[in-house]
Amino acid sequence: MTExxxxxxxAARNRRAILEAAERLLAEYPPEQVSMERIAAAAGVGKGTVFHRFGSRAGLMRELMVERAHALREAVTDGPPPLGPGAxxxxxxxxFLDAVVEVVGRNKGLLAALGETATAARDSDEDAREQHSVYRFWHGHISGLIAEERPDLDAELLAHILLGALRSGPIVHLLGQGEARRLAESxxxxxxxALEA
Amino acid sequence: MTExxxxxxxAARNRRAILEAAERLLAEYPPEQVSMERIAAAAGVGKGTVFHRFGSRAGLMRELMVERAHALREAVTDGPPPLGPGAxxxxxxxxFLDAVVEVVGRNKGLLAALGETATAARDSDEDAREQHSVYRFWHGHISGLIAEERPDLDAELLAHILLGALRSGPIVHLLGQGEARRLAESxxxxxxxALEA
DNA sequence: GTCGAATTGGACCGCCGGTCCATTTTAGCC
DNA sequence: GGCTAAAATGGACCGGCGGTCCAATTCGAC
Incomplete structure (x- = not known):
């Protein structure tokens, strides 16, 4: 039943091959040069297979991102302090901000590719709830921590602003030059x- | 000589028609649905004319943005305090943060369209200096003010972070719902x- | 070994940004 | 007003994109 x-x-073998090919290409080329056709070719499969597995370009990027963020997610929910519960x-x-900056720094191409597809606004502004699960988790964690410490602040919005930095072109460019520590500090x-304001 | x-x-008439058509379409549809062909049709000119005038999609968006940001630029350099010099x-x-939020709120579609094209990284990471003149001005102004008040801080990076909020999908979505004041406050x-840290 | 279901891959589609160039329009000059 | 060189025009055209489709293949439960 459950199974x-x-x-x-x-299928599983090809899924891995595609994810790895996409990862490799995104590390080497800017995202607009990494077409689905190239990914398919690099993975040694047909284009149809890629779309059959992942539905769309955005779907592929989403799954890739979930994979890359998995370790951090576990460290936050189950790991030792200060990342995990207890501190x-x-x-x-x-x-957490340090850790997120590090993850993003190691996956800048992926983030950029995600951002390009994510902007797609829906006709009615009602839904758009199909937010990226990784973003939802990161945002929920940050805003939760802020609210815990300072219930009087606009925690949700502050969390969006802090995460927004990671999508900014100039900042991603700095990250690409090893300035991760500088960003984390700021x-x-x-x-x-804000917490002490 | 100078002339x-x-x-x-x-040519001038068509330039205006194109800019206005693009503005109108971007206000109504998400940017990925506003193709150059549609802009040309809406302006009543041929596609070739649009490209002859503006060179590329990015070029059109750039010029549109400069136009929209013009009033703010003048208010900052020549206007009365507290926006202008003296305060x-x-x-x-x-x-300035208030004013920028307001400009962005009135032009969210344009901002998104700009961001999509702006991510294009160059092969060598060397140049990419062809930053957007509006962004350069906004960033220079913010970081200059921060540096003036607190020379010990990383003013440039802080300015990038603050501006980065304006490119964040979730935040732009909020702006579209009239939450400009909330964003400006945060x-x-x-x-x-940061200035008082 | 059989056979239905899942998977596969590449031809195909509509559309995009961008180029090209034969034709038309403009505006300075007589 | 005509003349003319230069500027502007617009639509056919190009390569490549994301995405769809489906006949042929492969898998694995029995």
Whole structure:
């Protein structure tokens, strides 16, 4: 009952090949040069297979991102402090901002590719709820920690602003030059500054 | 000598028509649905004309943005305080953040369209200096004000972070719902918090 | 070994940004 | 007013994109 349907062995093999090819290409080329056709070719499969597996370009990028963010997610929910539960909110926040910056720094091409597709606004502004699960988790964690420490602040919006930095072109460019520490420090400064305002 | 060459009357008329058509379409549809062909049709000119005038999609968006940001630029350099010169840096910063949020709120579609094209990274990471003149001005103004008040901070990076909020999908979505004041307040909070850290 | 279901891959589609160039329009000059 | 060189025009055209389709293949439960 719970086991709805097993994925066939060849399908699983191709899924891995595609994800790895996409990862490799995104690390080497800017995202607009990494077409679905190139990914398929690099993975040694047909274009149809890629779309059959992942539905769309955005779907592929989404799944790739979930994979890359998986370790951080576990460290936050189950790992040791200060990232995991147990430390003071402000310390967890600092640690988390550092960790997020590091993940993003190691995957800048992917982030850019995600951002390009994510902007697609829906006709009615009602839904658009199909937000990216990774973003939702990151945002929920940050805003939760802020709210815990300072219930009087607009935690949700502050969290969006802090995360917004990671989508800014100039900042991503800096990240590409190994300036991760510099960014993490400024983010921490802003966060702690707001908490003490 | 200084007068290199006058723009022909029909050319000027078409330039206006194109800019206005693009503006109108971007206000109504998400940017990925506003193709150059549609803009040309809406302006009543041929596609070739649009490209002859503006060179590329990015070029059109750039010129549109410069136009929309023109009033703010003048208010900052020549207008009365607190936006213009004369007030204390921290007050000018608050006023400027408010004003920028308002401009962006009135042009969210345009901003998104700009962002999509702006991500195009160059092969060598060397140049990419062809940054958007509006962004350069906004960033220079903010970081200048921060540096004036607190020379010990990483003013350039802080300015990038504050501006980065305006490119964040979720935040732009909020702006579209008239939450401009809420955003402006949080930005001010972060800025003043950092200045007093 | 059989057979239905899942998977596969590449031809195909509509559309995009951008180029090209034969034709038309403009405006300075007599 | 006509003349003419230069500027402007617009639509056919190009390569490539994301995405669809479906006949042929492959898998694995029995």
């Amino acid at each position: 709805v349907r097993r994925e066939r062995a060849d 003071a909110p402000r310390d967890r926040l600092s640690a 983010l921490r400064l802003l966060a702690t500054g | 290199v060459r006058r723009e022909r009357a029909d 204390a840096p921290r007050d000018r910063l608050s006023a 930005l001010r909070l972060l800025a003043t918090g």
